[in-house]
Amino acid sequence: MESAQITSTIRDLIVEIGEDAGVDSAKITDDAHFIKDMGLDSMALLEVLATMEKKFGVQIPESEFPNITTIAKCAETVRKYLALKA
DSSP, X not given: OOHHHHHHXXXXXXXXXXXXXXXXXXXXXXXXXXXXXXXXXHHHHHXXXXXXXXXXXXXXXXXXXXXXXXXXXXXXXXXXXXXHHO
């Protein structure tokens, strides 16, 4: 899967979860912080992580969770674990 496609898929996921959480879609950018800029809470973030794991077929260790704060960092983490899986 290409890098741009991974980022696009994650962005769509964030938009969907963000709408449910009342996030203004204009605030959703690749470098916007999930909590500080978008206002997502910890439950929404867990939903993002669980959905990413299912969608991409990867297992992301909990130790990575604090580093996954933006769409760009999500995509980077997914690419890392897809490469390890290959």
